[in-house]
Each structure stands twice: as C-alpha cells, then as structure tokens.
Amino acid sequence: MKSFITQFSRLFVGILFIISGLIKLNDPLGFSYKLDEYFSEPVFNMPFFVQFTLAIALFLVILEVVLGVMLLIGYKTKWTIWSLLLLVVLFSFLTFYSAYFDVVKDCGCFGDALHLTPWQSFSKDLILLFFILILFYNQKYIKPLFSKNIQNLLVLTSIALSAIMGYWVINHLPLKDFRPYQVGTNIRKSMEIPDSAPKSVIEMIFIYKVNGVDKEFTEKDLMNLPAGAEFVDRKDKIIVQGYVPPIHDFKLTLDGEDQTESVLSKEKSLLIVAYDLEKANVSGLQKINELHKKATAKGYYVAILTGSTTDVISNVKKQYNFNFNCLFCDATALKTVERANPSFVVLNYGTVTQKVHYNDIEDLKL
Structure with missing residues (x-):
C-alpha cells in the first residue's frame, strides 16, 4: 500500500x-x-x-x-x-x-x-x-x-x-497565448458586461483621524463618530466580487480625451505597444518610422500605446522623429496586451488579427 x-x-x-x-x-x-x-x-x-x-x-x-x-x-x-x-x-x-x-x-x-x-x-x-x-x-x-x-x-x-x-x-512570442488579447479576440466585446452578470457588493469604508490615529468606520458608524474626528479618506471594500470582463482596463487617451472607441471602430489599425518608452528596445524603436510609412500607405491608422509620462513621450517622439499619435494606456494593461517592448498589434474593427515581436517585424502582414 x-x-x-x-x-x-x-x-x-x-x-x-x-x-x-x-x-x-x-x-x-x-x-x-x-x-x-x-x-x-x-x-x-x-x-x-x-x-x-x-x-x-x-x-x-x-x-x-x-x-x-x-x-x-x-x-x-x-x-x-x-x-x-x-x-x-x-x-x-x-x-x-x-x-x-x-x-x-x-x-x-x-x-x-x-x-x-x-x-x-x-x-x-x-x-x-x-x-x-x-x-x-x-x-x-x-x-x-x-x-x-x-x-x-x-x-x-x-x-x-x-x-x-x-x-x-x-x-519572440509565447508559443501559446493564454492572455485575453490573443489573436481572434474582439476587444470591444471582451469589455462588455452582460445585463444578467452578477454585480459586486461593495462596502464603503471611511477613514477618520481620532486623537491623532487613523481609524476605519463603516457607513453605519458615521452617525456615532467620536467628537473631533477629522475625515482622512474613503475606500471601497469588495465584499462579493461580481463579474469582471476578460478585458477591463483597456482605455486609450490623447491629451486627456478618450480615444478607445475611435481606435476600436477603425477598419485597419496598427498599434505599437510600448508600456515603457524609456525601457523600449532601441532597435525596435528605430524600425517604427519605416513601418509607419508602409502602414499609412496601405490605409492603416498608426499609433503608439504607452504608459509613459508626457515628458518621456515628447522626448522619444523628438529623438526618433515620430510624427504620429502616442496614446496613453495603463502600463499594466499594455503588459497584458503583449510582452515585447515594443511589439506590434494589428486590429480590424477592434479584433486582434496579428501580434508580432520587434524581432519579427518582417513577419507583419499589412
């Protein structure tokens, strides 16, 4: 035995x-x-x-x-x-x-x-x-x-x-892509929350300074706050997690304006994903201008997606002579889109049709 x-x-x-x-x-x-x-x-x-x-x-x-x-x-x-x-x-x-x-x-x-x-x-x-x-x-x-x-x-x-x-x-790229942005995924649909989906149950927690010490209070406790309590902050505590769509943090902005729907509604888009432009592969960045010319000649909308600051974006655009949009997106979300920095993602009306590492840029089919 x-x-x-x-x-x-x-x-x-x-x-x-x-x-x-x-x-x-x-x-x-x-x-x-x-x-x-x-x-x-x-x-x-x-x-x-x-x-x-x-x-x-x-x-x-x-x-x-x-x-x-x-x-x-x-x-x-x-x-x-x-x-x-x-x-x-x-x-x-x-x-x-x-x-x-x-x-x-x-x-x-x-x-x-x-x-x-x-x-x-x-x-x-x-x-x-x-x-x-x-x-x-x-x-x-x-x-x-x-x-x-x-x-x-x-x-x-x-x-x-x-x-x-x-x-x-x-x-190169993972042999099998298990992430929510894999080829064939429609990003817009993957962000939708069905009407019948379970909702999250959230409890609001209020933080007050009482006698110099931060203490937490629930909404029910607010009627009996100690004298002299000073409000510090409020946070949400998830009691029951509701439905979370596969893609929930993909938001593209340009100068503070939401560009997500505009990009996802285009027939042909080439998105250059670089979660951190300062850490991006130099050789990969140097190939972008030539690729931009080729893509725009074929009717593609081209943009860089990055989580870098405005100053970094400005410096990189000047250094590499990029004359197209750099859209801001949360760096964590971009790391999920693709691991390579930079990498290239082709969309057709929001559906991922191709993903390529900067080492395999010649494999892009535009």
Whole structure:
C-alpha cells in the first residue's frame, strides 16, 4: 500500500511540476511581472531584486520542469525531493502571505492559463506539500527507471530544451497565448458586461483621524463618530466580487480625451505597444518610422500605446522623429496586451488579427 501511494504521489507531483513549469516557461516575462509585485511595495519592499526578476523567473520555472522530470525518472531521489520540499515551502509562504495580507491577487502559478485566487493557490501548495512529504518519508520506494547514463542524458536534455524554450519566447512570442488579447479576440466585446452578470457588493469604508490615529468606520458608524474626528479618506471594500470582463482596463487617451472607441471602430489599425518608452528596445524603436510609412500607405491608422509620462513621450517622439499619435494606456494593461517592448498589434474593427515581436517585424502582414 505504501508503495502504491508513493508511486501515485511521484506521478502527481512530477506531472504537476512539469505542467506548471512549462506554462510559466511559455511566458517567463509574465511570471517576472508577478515577482516584481512581490519585491515591490507594499509586499516585501526589496527593490534591489526587481532588476533580476526575469533571471529569477527563468531559473525557477526551468527548475520546476527539471525537478518534475528528475522525480519521474527517479534521478538522485534524495536531492530531488529535498529540492521539491524547499521549493513548495517557499511557494506556500508566498501564497499564504498574498492571501492573508491581500496583496498579490494572483500568484501566477499557472500563468494566464488558469487564474487562482490567493487562497486557492495556497490550498494547492498545501496539497503539493502533503504529497511531497509522502515522498520524503518513503524515498526507499522510488527507484530509477533507467541506467545512470540514460538518466544523466534525460536530465541534461530537459535542462537544454527548457533553456531553449525560454530564450525563444523571450525573443519572440509565447508559443501559446493564454492572455485575453490573443489573436481572434474582439476587444470591444471582451469589455462588455452582460445585463444578467452578477454585480459586486461593495462596502464603503471611511477613514477618520481620532486623537491623532487613523481609524476605519463603516457607513453605519458615521452617525456615532467620536467628537473631533477629522475625515482622512474613503475606500471601497469588495465584499462579493461580481463579474469582471476578460478585458477591463483597456482605455486609450490623447491629451486627456478618450480615444478607445475611435481606435476600436477603425477598419485597419496598427498599434505599437510600448508600456515603457524609456525601457523600449532601441532597435525596435528605430524600425517604427519605416513601418509607419508602409502602414499609412496601405490605409492603416498608426499609433503608439504607452504608459509613459508626457515628458518621456515628447522626448522619444523628438529623438526618433515620430510624427504620429502616442496614446496613453495603463502600463499594466499594455503588459497584458503583449510582452515585447515594443511589439506590434494589428486590429480590424477592434479584433486582434496579428501580434508580432520587434524581432519579427518582417513577419507583419499589412
């Protein structure tokens, strides 16, 4: 019986680690954005590590895949299980912290393929911990499946293939796009909220300074405020989350005026997505003017979408001699549209027809 439970645990943990790792390896930049949240305020406030998040993300996701393979083939059992145990303890701490303090809303355990709430993520990690502990205490039942040479070859191959996959998707596009802006998506329809959709239940919380200390009061408490209480702020607390459309933060503005509907209603649009123009790839920016001429000659509306400030936009337009619109959009939303900075998105009446990395600009079909 112990042997059966151990082998089941071995398969369950190994396969889950490989699947989870491959999904994140398909989009390591997306996972690095999650790590940015953990290293930034108001979570751990460790800004020094933000510059290394992509490298850390790549290391962790490749490690997930390789450890899954090592467990399945029975390679260096003791070292493998110890590594799995330490990794799942780390993940459990992060997901518990996210859930308890309500900071990172989605840990990104399965990328954009499957969104889990913080408590769901923590529960998943506890289940994994349970099965890994079974493996930890029953290591004698885990035997190698192949000879030592074949085992070494399989592990090295898994490392090499994972590294190649990571390099490819960073320098091109994810092999499978799980995000809400994937090709074929109509952005306008994805922003709609059905009339029958459940509504959010929100409680208004009022913050007053009482004897020099900020205290929270509900709407019912306002009739009995302490004498001398001074209003500080008001915030909304979500009691029940209603329906949230797949796309809910895509808003384009120009000089403060909403341009979203205007852009989505055009027959042919070429949107150059650069969430941060200061961090945008120089080679990619240098290709834009030539592309702009080609696109406008074929009747395309061309605009840059960016989350950069007005001063940065002005400086970049002057530096690269851009004579077309730069529309402002929330940087987080733009990171979801496309990971490359810059990248190129073609729309037809608001429907995404093509997405291209700046390294593959020659593949654009205009």
